[in-house]
Amino acid sequence: MSSSILETKVLSKAFGGLTAVDKVDLSVEANKITSVIGPNGAGKTTLFNLIAGVYMPSGGEICFQGKPLGKAPPHKRAALGIARTFQNVLLFDNMTALENVMTGQHPRSRYGFFEAALRLPKAHREEETISLKARQYLNLVGLGVYADRNPLSLPLGQQKLLTIARALATEPRLLLLDEPGAGLNVLEKQGLSELIRRIREMGITVVLVEHDMDLVMGIAEWVIVLDSGQKIAEGTASQIQKNKRVIAAYLGDEEAIE
């Protein structure tokens, strides 16, 4: 794994008693679609939050493009090129769909308080490019027509696409998708896989946490399996499907559900 864009070394996060992420070493290869799977409570989302800087690790460290992220807060990591979506969507309901995507351009635009306050030409120019780019990303996910709609007036599937557009607008190197497929119908899921592939083709590394195995196996080029905070396996989709520990973990999980 020479060209790895993201690495974690003995990464751990404990909340009071329980250890949500336990000494996880993993390495995400650039320009690939990597999927993190695992039963509920395996620590997948916690892992994302650690990478995105929402939580600070209680042990170990995270390196992005070879440099350790240290205690950099979320907004700094976004600027560095780590974008993410949320399980529970989290769109800005006080803005239109377009404006939602435009916020994504925040770390890529420079003009500040005074240019804004006085409407200086610089502000004007940047605003133009911002909204132009925002529209491109909106079209990319196929929501161009809904630019002026309130995001919450869109069906869940499109809301999820919108969050992806917003994340893309930050022009990331690494895109973290937290259960993008949840609550989508078959058709939408196909669209989603298409989109994810296209994003990869744009040279953006994609890491997704996903429960839907068909989706994962369909697009993931590398699969990492977590169980109760620990990495129990990784490999290509086919390798993983044969992996005993994985099956065990999942069966256990299945039983628990039934």
Place this chain on the structure above:
Amino acid sequence: MLATFKRHWWSYLAMAAFLLFLILLPTQLLGEKTSILILIGLYSMVTVGLCLLMGYTGQVSLGQAAFFGTGAYLSAILSTRYDLDPWLAMLMAAVATGVFAYIIGYPIFRLRGNYLAMATLGLGIIVWILFKELSQYTGGPDGLGGIPNFSIGGFAFDNKLKRYFLIWSFAVCALLIAQNVVRSRTGRALKAIHGSEAAAMSVGINIAQLKVKIFVLGAVYASLAGSLYAHHLHHISPNSFDFMASVMVITMAAAGGLASIWGAVFGAATITYISQDALVELGKSQPKLAELDVVLYGLILMLVMIFLPKGLFVSLRDAFDSWRQRRARKGPVT
């Protein structure tokens, strides 16, 4: 693009009409109420500052009157005790207040919601107590008098009409700046913080810093308004900057529908008119109701918030928009 352009085009027209209206008000329409119109201008500035913080960024402040007060007192003290030129005094007051807000901003904005509300409330009252207690500077409860007028070269703002235009030109600038900020990436960032702090961070917004920035802006607005207020009334006393004053500003913001720049003006106008004029007139014509003005004020506060949480102005605007849309649907589709 077209849509946004359209919105802006509308607002330019509205702006022009608004300015014309502002000029006509004291000269043609309501000359005898100039002093109230001036107050509306001042409170608009304070309210807009608060709207940026509360309506757009979603951060409560129950201590805005403190900044209004520091602006007023610093300006008054500097120009009376130390014979500074009012303009300079106002500038220094604004800077000092801004720095003050910046210093307390970082610790205080680690708090949210009710806790933030109470912290700002406490802060407001502490400052108010200082106004009363630092008698050697502030003149104590009796206040500070003999505050000079502004003047440029030979031209002194020595009557209400002159001060009206002075104060409203400040107010209009404040409004425009606020509006530009709101329509900029900063504005979107503010809204984003209001919408979801987690998501805001994820798109690279430094929420802590931005909250403080906007807090400072609001404080500076309030401070400028305070200075203008002091040099307008020529006498200030602590009671004008107590907790109820902060509440009044919040009411104005709320009545205008927190997240709306023009709503702030509307709110300031409505509440100022009701509390400074309507209720009094009411009492004059219906002496029985004269004592009830305070009660009515409380009642109005509750009713607006209960039934129009979005505020009078926004509710009216929404009503108007939906009406227009209904008409548009009926009309031919282009």
Place this chain on the structure above:
Amino acid sequence: MRKWFCLLLAMMILAAAIPLAGCSESESEEPYKIGALFAVTGGNAPLGEPEKQLVEMMEEEINANGGINGHPVDVIVYNYESDAAKCATFAEKLINEDKVVAIIGPTGTGDSLAIVDLAMNSQIPLISCAAGISIVTPTETNDKHWVFTTPQVSVMVVQRLYEHLLTKNITKIALLTDTLGFGKDGKTNLNGQKAAYGITVTADQTYGPNDVDMLTQLTLIKNSSPQAVVCWGTSPGPAIVARNMATLGMTNIPLYCSHGIAFQSFITAAGSSGNGVIFPCGKLPIVDYLPDSDPQKALLTKYRDDFNARYGNGTANTFGGHAYDSLNMVVTALKNAVDDTPEKINSSDDTLQAVRAKIRDYVENSINSSGFPETGGFPGTAGVFNMSETDHNGLPKSCLVMVKIVDGKWTPAE
């Protein structure tokens, strides 16, 4: 939602519309318009409320007796809620919108100071009901030409108290003042005057408006072993102090208070502990003890009886009296110095200005022994006024008496 919205809108419109309706109401005959600013609510409410009540009562009485020179009088009272800024706004309203001939009030010193410049610039007589001497002391920016005040100014009250203390050979006193305007003002004067009277202060304590008790302060005072305790404040403070001194068994130390306790409510609140409390005050509380020769007696008796008859026993107090004096001065001026009809006055700004000037001149030149030789001055509830160009208060120290509470009754202490 929508219907509530309509409801609320209706309410707003109502709030806005009623005044207009009020304006359209027109009296049968145009009245003389006098403005009044009182703090009916807020910090100064205990003072402002009786002032307002007095004005309402007096207005009715005057109009019942055929008004002033046959014209009715209309006193426009605004409650500025103890807020100096509102006070200023309403003052402008009175001057420019209601076009009154004179303003009486405001209740508080700070509020009065907030509008003295306005009174000067718009050239309208302002007859305050507040006791701060600074209201009428000329400054480099304002000669106070248009400003008068009717209560006994606080510094004079303090001097009167100190004179009394000296007669009792009391030179070591402890101060306990409230932290509100009244108490701070008192504290300043008490400390300012003490040297002149050779009085030493053994302890200088304050109490907040919400303190449950002043036992701690009083214990400190007790330990400083003064000859007397001087408590400067308006209710409830002094009443609590009186009770706490009883609780602490400080009965051997006399308690002196300010004219701020000249309320019936103090006696009821302090209960038995109130007995023995001494305070300087106008003559109202002890009017019954005055000799019939006293020029104030008849007037004070009438004021007290009318007020009590209308608002209930024991409601008459010196503060309503200040409003009485202020209003009475304006009314007398209108009677004796103004011959224009209200119509003529309101016909143009010049005539209005002329009348305002006439009233001011009358108050300055005739509210004194030259105007009222038989009483040696203009008799009021606060005292016999002798206004002059240099004295816009016009009250002698002698108008203050020392009052002692005995068996829950006010009695002369000298």
Place this chain on the structure above:
Amino acid sequence: MTTEVFVQSLVSGLTQGCIYALIGLGFTIIFSVTGIINFAQGEFVMLGGMLSFFLAKSAGLSVFPALIISILIAMLIGAVLYLLAIRTARRASVVSLIIITIGAAIFIRGIAGELWGADTVAPPFFTGNGSLSVLGASIHVQALWIIGTTLAVSIVLHLLFSYTVIGKALKASAMNRTAAGLVGVNTKSMSLIAFTVAAALGALGGVVIAPLSLTSYNVGAMLGLKGFVAASIGGFRSHAVTILGGITLGVVEQVTVALNWGPFKSNYKEAIALVVLLLVLLIRSRRLFEEERAS
């Protein structure tokens, strides 16, 4: 400072602190159950005192009937406040709710001023105007009543919350509103109860304190603020800490008077509570932050 003064300040502080504690409890109960800070809380203290006085005066009731009835009336008002103002304002923001309760406070205060005038009134002592002395300091009998009441209230509350169904339900909805809703607790009626209980606590405080501190229509605001400080010390969760916080605040205020040192001889004393408030909030801020993160 002599022991006499010190002890005296402790006693006075305890008395005053008990009232803060009672008000603080009101805040805590309402906030923990509804997530609302009721700015009208202080007004119930005023209502308690004024009602008890005027019931005794006009209706000629003796002390304890007056006490009961005034508390009942206060509870009624509390309930009405919740039903008319708070519940009708569905999904209102924090700001709206703050303004609503502030409006309610202004409203109640205004009405009280209208009904009873601006004069200060002194309700009769529960059991005479006696006092006993401890280490040279005097405790008024009424002060004993106040301390006793606070003690009783804290015990009763403890029992209520630990052993009764309603209490447990309140506790549940305090811990997690949605969860409580899921397990069948009617959170709406819980909120109603919370407001009523809080009103009762405030009124009770008002009734017991009024004979000592005297009362008038406008004492509510500042007392409410002090109560809030007590509540914030208790983190709006723990009743015990709230009570301790209130008492501590009262004692601190009085001891600073006893210190009889420069600034504290003036009104700055009033600022102490607020400084404490700020400190507490800022110290807690990190924890509050984590809490919100977690939820």
